[in-house]
Amino acid sequence: LDLGIAPGFTVDPGDFAEMVGKNKIKKFEITARQVIIYLGDVRPGDELTFEYVLRPRYPLRARTPATTAYEYNTPGVRAVANPVELVVEEKK
Numbered sequence: 001l002d003l004g005i006a007p008g009f010t011v012d013p014g015d016f017a018e019m020v021g022k023n024k025i026k027k028f029e030i031t032a033r034q035v036i037i038y039l040g041d042v043r044p045g046d047e048l049t050f051e052y053v054l055r056p057r058y059p060l061r062a063r064t065p066a067t068t069a070y071e072y073n074t075p076g077v078r079a080v081a082n083p084v085e086l087v088v089e090e091k092k
Helices: 013-021
Strands: 002-004 009-011 027-030 034-038 054-056 060-063 067-070 078-081 085-088
Touching: 009 013, 013 027, 013 034, 054 085
Parallel strands: none
Antiparallel strands: 002 034, 002 067, 009 054, 027 034, 060 085, 067 078
16 A cells, blocks of 8 residues: 655654554555555455554645555556545644
8 A cells, every 4th residue: 555645744653563563564664755555465355444643744735645555566456545635724
């Protein structure tokens, strides 16, 4: 999975390290624009859910990049989730 990170946000790697420890994912990599998750064996009909924290660095309105799921050895087999708009407002 390639999870897009919206501009102006950071990701807590601890959330993904915990997923590895619980064997929900095999491994992960975090870049400036995405989190790459390696799942291992996924069977047709499997449903996977992930929760992680995005921390805004400042008030903003941004769109995430598209999130893509694909087979490592056959990247042409893929599914794409549309970008999501995120709004962060300063506390009043």
